Amino acid sequence: xxxxxxxPTMIDVAKRAGVGLGTVSRVVNxxxxxxxxxASRVHAAIxxxxxxxxxxxxxxRPGKKSASLALVIGDLTNPFYATIAKASLExxxxxxxxxxxxxxxxxxEGEKRAIRELVGRQVAGxxxxxxxxxxxxxxxxxxxxxxxxxxxxxxxxxxxxVDNEGGGRLATEHLLGQGHQRIAILLAPSYxxxxxxxxxxxxxxxxxxxxxxxSLVVQLPEGTTEAAEKATGELMDRPSPPTAIxxxxxxxxxxVLRALRLVADQPAVVGFDDFxxxxxxxxxxxxxxxxxxxxxxxxxxLLLGRAAGTNTRPPQRIILxxxxxxxxxxxxxxxx
Amino acid sequence: xxxxxxxPTMIDVAKRAGVGLGTVSRVVNxxxxxxxxxASRVHAAIxxxxxxxxxxxxxxRPGKKSASLALVIGDLTNPFYATIAKASLExxxxxxxxxxxxxxxxxxEGEKRAIRELVGRQVAGxxxxxxxxxxxxxxxxxxxxxxxxxxxxxxxxxxxxVDNEGGGRLATEHLLGQGHQRIAILLAPSYxxxxxxxxxxxxxxxxxxxxxxxSLVVQLPEGTTEAAEKATGELMDRPSPPTAIxxxxxxxxxxVLRALRLVADQPAVVGFDDFxxxxxxxxxxxxxxxxxxxxxxxxxxLLLGRAAGTNTRPPQRIILxxxxxxxxxxxxxxxx
Numbered sequence: 001x002x003x004x005x006x007x008p009t010m011i012d013v014a015k016r017a018g019v020g021l022g023t024v025s026r027v028v029n030x031x032x033x034x035x036x037x038x039a040s041r042v043h044a045a046i047x048x049x050x051x052x053x054x055x056x057x058x059x060x061r062p063g064k065k066s067a068s069l070a071l072v073i074g075d076l077t078n079p080f081y082a083t084i085a086k087a088s089l090e091x092x093x094x095x096x097x098x099x100x101x102x103x104x105x106x107x108x109e110g111e112k113r114a115i116r117e118l119v120g121r122q123v124a125g126x127x128x129x130x131x132x133x134x135x136x137x138x139x140x141x142x143x144x145x146x147x148x149x150x151x152x153x154x155x156x157x158x159x160x161x162v163d164n165e166g167g168g169r170l171a172t173e174h175l176l177g178q179g180h181q182r183i184a185i186l187l188a189p190s191y192x193x194x195x196x197x198x199x200x201x202x203x204x205x206x207x208x209x210x211x212x213x214x215s216l217v218v219q220l221p222e223g224t225t226e227a228a229e230k231a232t233g234e235l236m237d238r239p240s241p242p243t244a245i246x247x248x249x250x251x252x253x254x255x256v257l258r259a260l261r262l263v264a265d266q267p268a269v270v271g272f273d274d275f276x277x278x279x280x281x282x283x284x285x286x287x288x289x290x291x292x293x294x295x296x297x298x299x300x301x302l303l304l305g306r307a308a309g310t311n312t313r314p315p316q317r318i319i320l321x322x323x324x325x326x327x328x329x330x331x332x333x334x335x336x
Numbered sequence: 337x338x339x340x341x342x343x344p345t346m347i348d349v350a351k352r353a354g355v356g357l358g359t360v361s362r363v364v365n366x367x368x369x370x371x372x373x374x375a376s377r378v379h380a381a382i383x384x385x386x387x388x389x390x391x392x393x394x395x396x397r398p399g400k401k402s403a404s405l406a407l408v409i410g411d412l413t414n415p416f417y418a419t420i421a422k423a424s425l426e427x428x429x430x431x432x433x434x435x436x437x438x439x440x441x442x443x444x445e446g447e448k449r450a451i452r453e454l455v456g457r458q459v460a461g462x463x464x465x466x467x468x469x470x471x472x473x474x475x476x477x478x479x480x481x482x483x484x485x486x487x488x489x490x491x492x493x494x495x496x497x498v499d500n501e502g503g504g505r506l507a508t509e510h511l512l513g514q515g516h517q518r519i520a521i522l523l524a525p526s527y528x529x530x531x532x533x534x535x536x537x538x539x540x541x542x543x544x545x546x547x548x549x550x551s552l553v554v555q556l557p558e559g560t561t562e563a564a565e566k567a568t569g570e571l572m573d574r575p576s577p578p579t580a581i582x583x584x585x586x587x588x589x590x591x592v593l594r595a596l597r598l599v600a601d602q603p604a605v606v607g608f609d610d611f612x613x614x615x616x617x618x619x620x621x622x623x624x625x626x627x628x629x630x631x632x633x634x635x636x637x638l639l640l641g642r643a644a645g646t647n648t649r650p651p652q653r654i655i656l657x658x659x660x661x662x663x664x665x666x667x668x669x670x671x672x
Contacts, residue, residue: 020356068436068457076422077415086412089439098453100404100436103425114429121404121434257616277613280593 016045070118072102072128087296124307132191144306150192162290167322168200171270175244184216184242188223194248228255243334244268250275268332286330352381406454408438408464423632444469460643468527480642486528496635498626503658504536507606511580520552520578524559530584564591579670580604586611604668622666
């Protein structure tokens with residue numbers, strides 16, 4: 001492949017047919033306003049050069065975007081994001097759309113840059129797991145946007161999310177139901193999802209007539225397994241440790257479980273979002289989870305409808321339900 | 337976003353400046369052969385319309401591809417593929433390249449279709465985890481190609497792989513070294529990688545002066561966890577079961593471990609490719625693994641060099657080493 005043969009472009013077609021680029025563009029895109037004799041010269045040149053159906057030609061058509069959707073998402077090695085990517089890719093492919101990926105690792109400036117880049121590539125629409133900050137710059141981008149997992153500020157657009165507050169309530173009620181009264185919550189620093197899960201945790205306490213011990217609401221400095229492991233070790237070393245832990249994400253749950261390998265009195269644990277091997281661990285892990293594939297599929301389907309102009313309804317807010325999957329760790333009774 | 341403002345295109349610029357599309361293209365791409373007065377009209381129109389740096393303009397430049405790389409890869413929920421995607425994305429982004437994803441789930445026809453689609457999108461290069469079959473159709477595509485994880489037939493191109501045979505030998509030698517003589521190998525149906533791992537398994541036996549019992553070479557009907565779980569159950573139900581199992585992929589290892597939860601005499605297990613939670617299972621899992629991130633990074637770096645024309649060497653074959661990570665399951669002695 002080192003001596004790369006140059007691929008014919010529309011400019012080669014124009015030269016060969018002895019016409020301007022604008023004429024080629026008109027012929028490729030339907031031939032309006034082009035004399036039949038000229039059009040047939042262009043078609044002959046296209047055939048001679050082995051010119052294929054070409055996205056660039058499509059992009060030249062006034063008002064037409066390329067057949068690509070962009071997906072702006074966090075760390076792909078987080079199975080939650082990988083599942084969204086896979087599911088949205090499958091839906092897009094069924095409609096002949098490719099997906100351009102922007103991975104942004106939770107950095108507002110990087111996200112903005114990635115989005116501008118993608119808009120510059122003439123994508124037909126954007127799926128974004130938004131970082132915090134203002135997204136009003138998207139309003140003028142001229143492409144439809146669907147937000148996933150979290151809402152964004154400064155722009156009205158479709159949103160597909162899970163019921164974070166309901167899931168948080170479910171997890172906490174489950175632990176309260178096993179007789180736990182000292183339930184810690186470990187929060188990854190997300191401006192939205194884990195905040196809602198905390199609301200559910202508080203609501204469950206309130207409904208049960210209990211006051212939350214604020215020393216058990218632990219804000220992690222970052223959402224990593226390592227940070228959760230360290231915080232859990234410190235939590236369980238306290239004179240009066242919690243008898244149950246609600247881990248607000250899958251990575252946090254992993255950190256909690258790693259720390260608990262060194263702990264004598266095992267607290268009950270409920271995670272948020274399911275993960276591979278959760279049922280294979282020494283004590284299988286109880287989680288609250290939603291259908292992550294459905295999240296990706298729904299977002300892609302919505303976006304394709306917006307891009308095609310078949311969906312012209314006002315922006316929608318779709319909330320997918322959460323369910324509790326009891327496996328063992330969340331059913332441990334309180335130690336004394 | 338329902339009342340979508342139409343984004344200015346080069347056609348709008350051409351209309352406003354009162355010139356042809358070809359003139360706009362020439363101005364955007366350097367202005368050669370355009371009168372200064374005309375060029376300044378075009379620039380004024382560009383400014384008035386808030387026209388941004390635009391990938392379509394780039395694509396119009398003769399011989400220039402868009403600043404996108406394509407990645408054609410299997411199931412993103414397989415952490416091996418997700419890690420490759422993430423690493424190659426990061427390297428591409430550092431050079432201002434986006435990555436267009438094609439996910440193909442091990443289907444040669446789907447792969448061919450996806451590749452043709454991506455080539456039609458004027459990507460600057462292709463990274464492909466190739467399926468079996470002839471890839472000579474890529475030779476005329478006019479874009480550089482780098483293959484990952486497996487070689488392809490019918491085309492000379494860069495390849496970045498892991499040392500599958502060496503890894504297979506390492507796993508088998510490790511088990512032989514613990515005194516195992518009846519070592520089963522469970523093979524996911526890949527035409528290349530697991531075949532090489534089997535070669536390493538055979539070589540280790542030969543070096544140790546042992547004959548392979550062919551009844552212990554198990555070809556799975558598919559590479560799923562479910563298929564591996566079923567085959568392992570049947571294997572351990574035999575009158576003379578193996579005392580050790582070499583699982584040829586991460587999904588196969590998971591299936592083996594699931595089946596072994598119901599087995600009294602626990603065989604030793606070594607997997608190929610590391611996976612999240614491997615060290616957290618009741619018996620932590622010994623694996624042979626390579627640096628999957630390095631695989632993705634190397635492929636993207638090679639491809640960027642080819643796309644930029646800075647790397648004009650003959651096609652390279654880069655083989656990354658494997659290492660054994662002993663954790664417990666591979667160090668079990670033979671049961672009697």
